Amino acid sequence: MRSFRLTGVSLAALSALTLAACATTGSSSGDGAAAAAPREREAMARGLDYAANPDPYPSTYAALPRENMAIVGATVLTGAGQKIENGVVVVTDGRITAVGGPGTAVPAGHRVVDARGRYVTPGVIDVHSHLGVYPSPGVQGMSDGNEATNPNTAQVWAEHSLWPQDPGFNTARAGGVTTLQILPGSANLFGGRGVTVRNVPSITMQGMKFPGAPYGLKMACGENPSRVYGSRNSSPATGMGNVAGYRAAFIAAREYKAKWDKWRETGEGSPPTRNLQLETLAGVLDGSVLIQNHCYRADEMAVMIDIAKEFGYRITAFHHAIEAYKIAPLLAREGICADMWTGWWGFKMEALDGLEANAAIVDAQPNSCAVIHSDDAQLTQRLNQEAAASIAAGRRIGMNIPEERAIAWITLNPARSLGIADQTGSLETGKRADVVIWSADPFSVYARADQVFIDGALTFDRMNPAYQPVSDFELGQPGFAMPAATVDQGAR
Amino acid sequence: MRLKTLILGAAASASLGVLALAAPAAAQSLTAITGGRVLTGTSVIENGTVVIQNGRVVSVGSGAAPSGARVIDARGKTVTPGLVAVDAVLAVSEVGSVSGTGDSSNNANSISASFDVSYGLDPWSITLPVARLGGITRAVVTPSHSGGGDGHDHQDDSDFAGVGEGGLQSPGLFAGQAAIIDLGQGGEILVKPRVAMVAPFGEAGAGIAGGARGAEFVQFKETLAEVRLYARNRAAYDRAGLRDLSLSRADLEALIPVAEGRMPLIVTARRAADIRQVLRLAREEGLKIILDGAEEGWLIADEIAAAQVPVLLDVLNNLPSNFEMRAARMQNAAVLNAAGVVIAIKGSDGGGRVREMRYNAGNAVSHGLPYAAAIQAITVNPARIFGMGGQFGELRPGAAADVVVWSGDPLEPLTIAEAVFIDGQEQPMTSRQFLLRDRYARPGTLPPAYNR
Numbered sequence: 001m002r003s004f005r006l007t008g009v010s011l012a013a014l015s016a017l018t019l020a021a022c023a024t025t026g027s028s029s030g031d032g033a034a035a036a037a038p039r040e041r042e043a044m045a046r047g048l049d050y051a052a053n054p055d056p057y058p059s060t061y062a063a064l065p066r067e068n069m070a071i072v073g074a075t076v077l078t079g080a081g082q083k084i085e086n087g088v089v090v091v092t093d094g095r096i097t098a099v100g101g102p103g104t105a106v107p108a109g110h111r112v113v114d115a116r117g118r119y120v121t122p123g124v125i126d127v128h129s130h131l132g133v134y135p136s137p138g139v140q141g142m143s144d145g146n147e148a149t150n151p152n153t154a155q156v157w158a159e160h161s162l163w164p165q166d167p168g169f170n171t172a173r174a175g176g177v178t179t180l181q182i183l184p185g186s187a188n189l190f191g192g193r194g195v196t197v198r199n200v201p202s203i204t205m206q207g208m209k210f211p212g213a214p215y216g217l218k219m220a221c222g223e224n225p226s227r228v229y230g231s232r233n234s235s236p237a238t239g240m241g242n243v244a245g246y247r248a249a250f251i252a253a254r255e256y257k258a259k260w261d262k263w264r265e266t267g268e269g270s271p272p273t274r275n276l277q278l279e280t281l282a283g284v285l286d287g288s289v290l291i292q293n294h295c296y297r298a299d300e301m302a303v304m305i306d307i308a309k310e311f312g313y314r315i316t317a318f319h320h321a322i323e324a325y326k327i328a329p330l331l332a333r334e335g336i337c338a339d340m341w342t343g344w345w346g347f348k349m350e351a352l353d354g355l356e357a358n359a360a361i362v363d364a365q366p367n368s369c370a371v372i373h374s375d376d377a378q379l380t381q382r383l384n385q386e387a388a389a390s391i392a393a394g395r396r397i398g399m400n401i402p403e404e405r406a407i408a409w410i411t412l413n414p415a416r417s418l419g420i421a422d423q424t425g426s427l428e429t430g431k432r433a434d435v436v437i438w439s440a441d442p443f444s445v446y447a448r449a450d451q452v453f454i455d456g457a458l459t460f461d462r463m464n465p466a467y468q469p470v471s472d473f474e475l476g477q478p479g480f481a482m483p484a485a486t487v488d489q490g491a492r
Numbered sequence: 493m494r495l496k497t498l499i500l501g502a503a504a505s506a507s508l509g510v511l512a513l514a515a516p517a518a519a520q521s522l523t524a525i526t527g528g529r530v531l532t533g534t535s536v537i538e539n540g541t542v543v544i545q546n547g548r549v550v551s552v553g554s555g556a557a558p559s560g561a562r563v564i565d566a567r568g569k570t571v572t573p574g575l576v577a578v579d580a581v582l583a584v585s586e587v588g589s590v591s592g593t594g595d596s597s598n599n600a601n602s603i604s605a606s607f608d609v610s611y612g613l614d615p616w617s618i619t620l621p622v623a624r625l626g627g628i629t630r631a632v633v634t635p636s637h638s639g640g641g642d643g644h645d646h647q648d649d650s651d652f653a654g655v656g657e658g659g660l661q662s663p664g665l666f667a668g669q670a671a672i673i674d675l676g677q678g679g680e681i682l683v684k685p686r687v688a689m690v691a692p693f694g695e696a697g698a699g700i701a702g703g704a705r706g707a708e709f710v711q712f713k714e715t716l717a718e719v720r721l722y723a724r725n726r727a728a729y730d731r732a733g734l735r736d737l738s739l740s741r742a743d744l745e746a747l748i749p750v751a752e753g754r755m756p757l758i759v760t761a762r763r764a765a766d767i768r769q770v771l772r773l774a775r776e777e778g779l780k781i782i783l784d785g786a787e788e789g790w791l792i793a794d795e796i797a798a799a800q801v802p803v804l805l806d807v808l809n810n811l812p813s814n815f816e817m818r819a820a821r822m823q824n825a826a827v828l829n830a831a832g833v834v835i836a837i838k839g840s841d842g843g844g845r846v847r848e849m850r851y852n853a854g855n856a857v858s859h860g861l862p863y864a865a866a867i868q869a870i871t872v873n874p875a876r877i878f879g880m881g882g883q884f885g886e887l888r889p890g891a892a893a894d895v896v897v898w899s900g901d902p903l904e905p906l907t908i909a910e911a912v913f914i915d916g917q918e919q920p921m922t923s924r925q926f927l928l929r930d931r932y933a934r935p936g937t938l939p940p941a942y943n944r
Contacts, residue, residue, distance in 0.1 A: 320648055343848055346586075375649060378810075484827055
């Protein structure tokens with residue numbers, strides 16, 4: 001898949017340019033764009049025009065203390081299709097600066113990490129998580145994942161529900177997860193914006209936010225919205241009601257976007273009233289907000305693809321794509337990622353046809369994007385095993401699935417599914433050094449993440465309690481700080 | 493095109509393999525599975541020979557195959573007893589959200605303890621072949637109850653309230669009685685009905701009693717007193733000569749074996765404090781209990797071991813999903829086992845993901861449980877816990893010929909079950925999922941609907 005990162009950042013730049021251009025025309029000072037604030041808009045508060053402040057909750061993420069290093073001797077699965085025996089991964093200033101065989105030069109001054117007998121992969125990326133918004137403990141007062149008050153809540157942002165103290169972030173990291181997309185739930189047709197985070201302990205949401213990662217808009221097909229709203233005797237109550245809801249929303253968004261575009265072009269009259277719901281949808285239309293669409297059934301995915309064409313936007317990923325295997329060529333042709341489970345099936349009608357070989361079948365298409373995801377605080381700790389089960393199901397029907405290919409299901413392909421593949425997801429020169437050293441082949445049930453590096457910084461170490469963070473909630477709770485067994489614990 | 497070629501080639505080799513294994517094998521024929529690494533459930537035999545006939549295991553050892561036997565070559569493979577699933581809803585729940593297929597829980601006040609899950613069993617359930625392909629040959633089908641899950645019951649964030657327990661609401665203290673089934677194709681699957689009674693404690697049980705734990709224990713003791721009163725005075729009861737009792741006659745009858753310590757009571761309790769209370773209750777009332785959940789059990793492992801109470805574990809529960817599980821740890825299984833507690837390891841749910849019980853056992857191993865104990869926890873132990881020791885769940889002479897031939901280590905997700913025998917009958921290695929898979933993985937010129 002191409003990189004289609006018109007990210008928040010680049011869009012902001014674009015908007016600033018537009019603004020500046022208008023300002024210049026409207027200004028008589030001639031001092032240049034920067035100095036020439038538009039007079040007719042001086043009175044407008046920043047919050048009334050998103051272009052004046054397109055990133056109102058900016059990332060404050062900073063990597064943990066790090067050192068330059070070379071991880072040597074391991075079997076390296078790069079995520080980009082290579083398997084390197086006795087490999088060398090060089091990390092400099094938080095970036096991958098070299099990946100190669102045993103002859104790869106280790107720069108002077110780099111600490112050498114002995115990973116002989118172990119495996120090295122990119123950090124695992126979970127594209128579908130509710131950590132922080134449906135945290136542990138899952139009690140009333142903490143369950144903030146579904147704004148199930150209207151079928152269209154495109155105006156809500158998961159980052160405003162995210163509780164960074166969810167202990168699940170720590171357990172996910174102990175499973176090798178370095179990046180997650182935290183999504184709103186699936187009660188609504190438009191559930192709201194997701195947020196992509198670095199999996200680092202943080203007091204604030206902003207401290208986890210992945211710098212520059214595009215926003216995703218959670219949409220939901222199928223049973224959930226129609227059940228929730230149908231049971232309230234309101235629309236949508238059916239699949240056709242769902243589709244009418246999507247279409248009505250994008251019609252409104254087109255009009256909203258046109259008003260702003262026109263106002264930005266002409267600068268005449270009053271600016272349109274800012275509408276957070278339509279603004280997110282307009283972001284979908286201009287490509288800055290990626291569609292992350294919960295959609296189980298093949299026939300529904302096909303309809304969603306046509307809706308996207310009808311209104312002129314792209315779908316980045318179908319989540320919970322239980323029936324992706326039925327339309328694998330279509331998904332590959334459209335460049336849409338299929339984000340899947342291996343073992344989940346049968347819990348409702350739209351999940352009835354789930355099967356273990358789903359990812360393997362989707363992956364076999366040229367130009368495909370097969371992703372294994374969790375949607376679950378437990379499963380996210382073991383995405384490597386979930387991938388292994390799908391490898392086995394594919395091999396059972398004779399498919400040739402090398403491990404160096406399948407590792408992309410939980411690394412590079414999810415990065416593509418989030419629009420951050422230029423940043424992370426594989427061990428390639430120039431990318432963020434998100435790296436996991438596994439005790440064994442990661443597709444083995446016995447493999448544990450020994451060390452997890454995020455931007456080159458050691459963020460979890462199974463052998464060293466100093467690198468096993470616990471959340472505020474966990475402090476002093478029953479069992480706290482008691483050794484549970486004679487095994488290197490890691491997180492919980 | 494690439495896909496098609498791959499799969500066609502594969503199909504040829506796969507079906508050859510199946511044919512080699514699956515020559516029509518009647519349950520009564522003499523069969524020897526040779527050359528594999530045999531995990532009997534309690535021991536390991538390298539290059540072992542398992543001989544079965546007439547639905548039973550004849551011998552397990554390292555000798556040659558008896559003459560005249562059909563020989564199954566298991567060199568390079570692992571041979572185990574069929575796995576025994578606990579806390580399953582196989583054959584009593586077809587589609588989770590379709591309540592009409594849900595026969596694992598009951599909401600009538602007059603039928604709680606007497607609810608007998610065995611009447612709802614559907615041998616034609618599509619869930620059975622899927623579980624069987626995961627090497628499961630027997631299951632303890634167990635009534636569901638409020639609080640029976642792990643706090644992660646919602647499958648795709650559709651638990652919109654965000655709290656609660658998946659909507660299950662048991663009106664009484666008891667959820668009903670479990671049954672043992674086999675997963676054999678085409679026959680009567682009921683092995684034994686009414687093998688255990690189910691009762692939730694902790695938050696779930698407290699909720700039923702009115703909200704507080706102190707209410708449930710009082711109500712529970714009061715109920716047992718009524719059961720005993722009824723048992724001593726049946727004749728009086730029948731002529732309406734006994735004071736009013738809070739339970740229906742059917743429920744009173746069902747609870748007599750529990751009150752007399754003959755029928756095990758599966759008690760869901762997660763918090764260490766609740767477990768301790770339940771152990772005391774069992775001691776005081778003379779109950780035979782099986783702990784279910786016990787996420788905080790490791791805090792008081794020695795007490796559980798001393799009480800000789802077995803535990804059914806969801807080993808993956810390591811998060812403080814609620815205030816009953818704040819001490820939940822992956823190491824729970826290892827600690828309990830080391831203390832001498834008999835443990836059984838559950839699947840990831842009771843139905844569609846029950847097949848993951850072997851991976852769960854593997855994860856317990858990577859968190860300190862000895863490998864042999866993990867194998868026991870999915871074979872021998874569950875059989876013993878439910879009073880079926882020696883009858884299945886173990887490769888030993890006289891046991892049911894439930895045998896699985898694995899491509900490798902059964903605890904690994906990369907391993908598949910290649911052959912499954914139940915009561916000596918070789919099982920078809922297919923499922924509705926495999927039919928779907930083949931229909932779409934091997935497209936023809938006509939729409940997939942023509943491809944069956």
